[in-house]
Amino acid sequence: MAHQFSRGSWSWSNWAASASSRPTDVVLPRSDADVAALLARATAEGRRVKVVGAAHSFTDIAATDGTLVSLDAMQGLEHVEAATGEATLRGGTRLSAVAALLAPHGLALPNMGDIDRQSLAGALATATHGTGLGFTGFPGLVTRMRLALPDGSIVTCSATERPELFQAARVGLGAIAVVLAATLRCVPAFRLRAVEAPEPLEGMVESFVERSAASDHLEFYWFPHTGTALGKTNTRLDADAPLDPIGPLSRLVDDELLGNGAFALMCAAGAKLPAAIPPLNRFAAKTLAARDYTDESHRVFVTARRVRFREMEYSLPLEAFAEVFGELRSAIEGYREPISFPVEVRTSAADDTWMGTSAGRQSVYFAVHRYARQPHQEFLEHVERVFTAHGGRPHWGKLHSRNAGYLAGVYPESGRFTAVRDVIDPTGTLLNPYLRRVLGA
Ligand SMILES: Cc1cc2nc3c(=O)[nH]c(=O)nc-3n(C[C@H](O)[C@H](O)[C@H](O)COP(=O)(O)OP(=O)(O)OC[C@H]3O[C@@H](n4cnc5c(N)ncnc54)[C@H](O)[C@@H]3O)c2cc1C
Structure with a gap:
């Protein structure tokens, strides 16, 4: 834990x-x-x-x-509606358990983020997402919720039953209710072919929007101080497509030694000797790459993350991608110290939530990281200026400095969210200092 x-x-x-x-x-x-x-x-x-x-x-x-x-003792699958592919899971269910719960019903989650350690309700509360212009984040999948309200009542809600409460609770930030269960629109189980390869950054930036529209799930990592992007393209295949998984030995070498162990050593070396970061990043960009494999969807979406880091991620309108990436690159390369951790760039379909980071528009996400043993605040504030100058929306679960005044400007429906919160939790049982800052409650 x-x-x-x-x-x-x-x-x-x-x-x-x-x-x-x-x-x-x-x-x-x-x-x-x-x-x-x-x-x-x-x-x-x-x-x-x-x-x-x-x-x-x-x-x-x-x-x-x-x-x-x-809610660790309140996990599991409650019900599957075979006709619609909707699955009701308890709020405390870890995402890592979901694939095995859905498999007997021939179902899977349509998309996932980089890891599966989160609880379902935690992922919903912060609008956790993966990548792909045809797919929303987790809150976009929800059709119904069972909630415990601060007054002790238990209610259900959906687009047609208590619709305002449903909208507020879908991305509730933990401020509306305790999510006891959520019903998610799932899809028939599928496999993914993953192609991971380094390529020139310039070409990736020029073609990213077009390629995102043509791919199921495209993302790239840019190692600062290099001209290289590590592209990851996942293509959806039928559930009976031939498997060609990464063997246990190469998974150990690629993911554990290079992706985690060796990367940890590189980050630690860079923290002690910052001048070594640019050459180390060039080495990493070339070494951690070039794989082509096919596996069950959840095994491809998710990777182990054992090197501790701090992260900021902003969502911007997809059209702003090239301009914002250019400014972000300049800001990172102009920072007073070299940066070891790669920048991750992903996309999402628009959803119809109130407080989701992709609410109302196709989005591009920029995630910036700092190795946990290095100070992060000054660097993250430095790059945050790029995002806020373009009206970016910060990920609710990742570091940012924004307050209610700014957030009201980038979330057109935030007034409706706070109106529901004021009625449901007038004495602030569910509030904490973070929520007071972002909601002005
Ligand atoms: C290594 C790493 C990788 C990550 N990768 C991604 C990624 O790929 N994509 C992405 O979008 N995000 C990613 N994240 C962020 C992460 O998905 C979110 O921060 C998510 O909220 C974490 O879920 P959690 O269960 O840990 O929630 P917590 O952090 O424990 O809680 C988050 C919020 O949810 C509320 N909450 C939790 N349970 C309930 C409940 N039952 N009812 C009501 N409110 C509840 C909490 O009160 C709190 O407000 C990553 C984070 C890490 C550390």
Whole structure:
């Protein structure tokens, strides 16, 4: 588990060790009724409650000095609607468990992000996404939710039943309700062919939008101080397409030694000797590449991430891609120190959520990282100026400095979100300092 609780005086910190807190107590409810009862009691007594998923947000969105609730004992598949392919999963379910739960029904998640450690409700709360212009992030898949409200009531909602509450809760930031279960629109199980290869950055930038439209799932990594992009193109195949997976030995070499172990050594060396970063990045851009394999979709979407880092990610309108990337590249190369971690560029379809980072428009995502053993704040603020100058939307679970005034300007429906929140949680049972900052509550 990413977060650790130490008994006596409770303490909590997230995966990246960028957020920590001292909850008054930690509760592991086992049933919807347990959750409802603890919310009703906390609201009546004016105490704070925060559900923590897998603590994989980089921000302090999940931090609390009140009661910390973990839904780790409330995981699993509740129901599958065979006719529609909709699957209802409990809020605490880890994404890593979903493929095995859906497989007996011939179903799969349509898309996934880079990792699968998150809880389903945590992924929804922050609008977690993968890549591909034909696919939304997790909140775009939700058709129905079962919620425990701060007053202790349990309700269901959908586009037709309590639609305003449904809209607010789909990307709820943990500020609207405790998500007990969510129904997701799934797809027939499929396999993916992955082609990963380095190529000249200039060509990737010129063709990225066009190629994103023509591919199922395209993304690229740019290693700062190099002219190389590592492109990753995943193509959807039928469930019975021949498998050609990465063998266990080469998975060990590529993912563990190069992707994690050797990369950790490179980052550590770069932190001690920054002048070594540009040559190390050139070496990495050439070495960590060129693979072609086919596997079950969830095994291709997800990779192990063991090198700890801090991350900022902004979403911008797809049309702004080339201009923003150019400015981002200049900002990174103009920074006073070389940067070891690659920039990741992905896309998403528009969705119809209120607070999703792709709400209302096709989007491009730029993710900027800093090795966890190096100070991140000054660097991230330096590059953030590029994103905010273009009206970018920060990922709710990744580091950013924005407040409610700015966010209201980039989310046209944020007023409706806060109006629902004000009614549902007037005493702020679910709030914490992060949510007060971003919502102005
Ligand atoms: C290594 C790494 C890789 C990542 N890759 C991606 C990626 O590819 N794409 C992407 O978009 N993001 C990515 N993220 C970010 C991550 O997906 C989000 O921060 C996500 O919210 C983490 O889920 P969690 O379960 O850890 O939630 P937490 O961080 O524990 O909580 C996040 C929010 O969800 C709320 N919450 C949790 N459970 C509930 C519930 N049951 N009801 C109501 N609210 C709840 C919390 O209160 C909090 O407000 C990555 C993060 C890391 C560390």
